[in-house]
Amino acid sequence: MLDPKLLRDDLASTAQRLAARGYTLDVDTLATLETRRKVLQASTQELQNERNVRSKSIGKAKASGEDIAPLLAKVGTLGEELDAAKAELSTLLAQIDTICAGIPNLPHESVPAGEDENDNVEISRFMTPPEFAFEPKDHVDVSAGLANGLDFETASKLTGSRFVVMHSHIAAMHRALAQFMLDTHTRQHGYAEVYVPYLVNHDSLFGTGQLPKFGADLFHTQPATEEGQSLSLIPTAEVPLTNIVRDSIVDEAQLPLKMTAHTPCFRSEAGSYGRDTRGLIRQHQFDKVELVQIVKPEDSFAALEELTGHAEAILQALVLPYRKMVLCVGDMGFGACKTYDLEVWLPGQQAYREISSCSNMQDFQARRMQARYRAKGAKKPDLVHTLNGSGLAVGRTLVAVLENYQQADGSVAVPEVLQPYMNGLTVIPANA
RNA sequence: GGAGAGGUGGGUGAGUGGCUGAAACCAGUUCCCUGCUAAGGAACCGUACGUUAAUUCGUACCGAGGGUUCGAAUCCCUCCCUCUCCGCCA
Structure with a gap:
């Protein structure tokens, strides 16, 4: 949610900044509603004031034993007028809320212009993609060369497409990766x-911005239209982690709050059918180790650099080639003000693919969540800034390891840092 | 799942229809006093929106949403959550 003051006082320039990221703000509608809101709110409050004053006088009259009948008569139609005004105001507020809840965050000045992923800008690289003495396979074929590994057929029997069953060393490596990431962070x-x-x-x-606009990307336990009790599977641990501070005022001394969690993530990925249908890249269920920071506003951009560095540290420790991209305005997520993507090199695809996305949401989520902190000496609590990033997507990291560590004989070397987590195993042998 | 008890400001916790935006205590802020420390005293001390020269005034908020009433933290309904006991269970 944007600061409502921006929408009241700087509507035109705000709309312009939103247009840069491809969002058209209906300025006229909003301005009209806002004008009407102001008038209506003032008149409603006036009516309420009148009612309060009169009710009070009735109370006093009654206490002193006077006849209250004439006073009651005077209140007359006030109640009806007030009800009507309240009803109109709440409809109006609901309309404004609906619009505001759907407005994405404003991009930071440092974010490059652009429309989609093709306009993202490379910031840096770690390692150069390795040369293989043989034709590198993609992770599905690498796995197929092992005794027992990724099993998409069984998963589709159990559940459907875009799920996986992992066996044996691959399952263990998947677990090892998550453990290693958690331990490092x-x-x-x-x-x-x-x-x-x-x-x-x-x-x-709603707090982290998945609702109301992106409900279709989630799995719901009950129809999403049902009011109230419906629960949804998390699309990322960002949701539960960040919402820990929802509706609360954090002590300044507790900031920054740095939290990490390893969870499965569930995405119905409605928009992505036909893309990455092969292998582990795009699944309905995948594991991720998430990093979340709750910080003071003045620290959030430094925190973004730091947090991104923490995700990079995992790739570096695994000795996986990657590049760091800054997303252009058009490719950023709904609530992000600035986002870095880390893209790992996949020899099987001869391409860099996203493995981590680290964003500074500034106060966008905090305002939706009413997550605040009290600065020492400040009279009012202030909204915190929230950040999150993958550190890393475990399934895709597994893909990267399988493809980058594959060997000519079909076996897969185990990255050194993972060996302690895999009972000292150094190589996953090829199928004899 | 069954029975009971509750949800009040940063925290604990009074308050059963009007003078309660809410006692008291703790925490916090400012000041006073005592040569340090400790202790003591006084004042202030919720959030949001609107309004104002102003911490001026107004409105809303006592789990959430409805209802009754001239008037609701207080009465009624629905929902959510917490606690205790029982049952079931990894």
Whole structure:
């Protein structure tokens, strides 16, 4: 949610900034509603004031034993007028809320212009893509060369397409990756490990911005139209982690709050059919180790650099080639003000593919969640800034390891940092 | 799942129809006093929106949403959540 003051006082320039990221703000409608709101709110409050004053006088009269009948008569139609005004005002407010809830965040000045992923700008690279002495396979074929690995056929029997069953060393490596990531973030990067629910309510989804606009991307336990009790599977641990501070005022001394969690993520991915249908890249269920920071406003951009660095540290420790991109305005997510994507090199695809996305949401989510902190000496609590990033997507990291660590004989070397997590295993042998 | 008890400001916790935006205590802020420390005293101290020269005034908010009433934290209904006991269960 944007600061309502921006929409009242700087409507035109705000609309212009939104247009840069491809969002058309209906300025005229909003301005009209806003003007009407102001008038209506003032007149409603006036009516309420009148009612309060008169009711009070009735109370006093009654207490002193006077006849209250004439006073009651005087109140007369006030109630009806007030009800009508209240009804109109609440409809109006609901209309304004609906519009405001659907407005994306404003991009930071440093974010490059552009329409889609083709306009993202490369910031840096780690390693150069390795040369293979043989034709590198993609992860599906690499796995197929092992004794037992990724099993899409069984998953589709159990559930459907875009799910996977993992066996044996691959399942163990998947687990090892998550463990390694968690350990690194908690022991070296200062994050507190958190275990969170995988089902969340609508308030949480509204808080981080998945609702009301992106409900179709989620799995719901009940029809989404049903009011109130419907729970949804988390599309990312960002939702439960960030909402921990929803509706609360955090002590300044507690900031920055740095939290990490390993969870499965569930996405119905409505818009992506036909893309990445092969392999693990785009699944309805995947694991991710998420990083979330709750910080003071003045620290959020430094925190974005730091958090992105924490995700990079994982790739570096795994010795996987990657590049760091800054997303252009058109490719950023709904609530983001600035986003870095980390793209890992996949020899099987001869391409860099997204493996982490790190964003500074500024106060966009905090305003939706009413997540605030009280600065020492300040009279009013202030909205916190929230950040999140993948550190990393576990399934895609597994893909990257399988493809980058494949060997000529069909076996897969185990990255050094994972070996302690895999009982000292150094190589996943090829199928004999 | 069954029975009961509750949800009030940053925290604890009074308040059963009008003088309660809400006692008291704790925390916090400012000041006073005592040579440090400790203790003591006084004042201030919720959020949002509108309004104002102004912390001026107004409105709303006592889990959420409805209802009754001239008037609701207080009465009624629905929902959510917490606690205790029982049942079931990894």
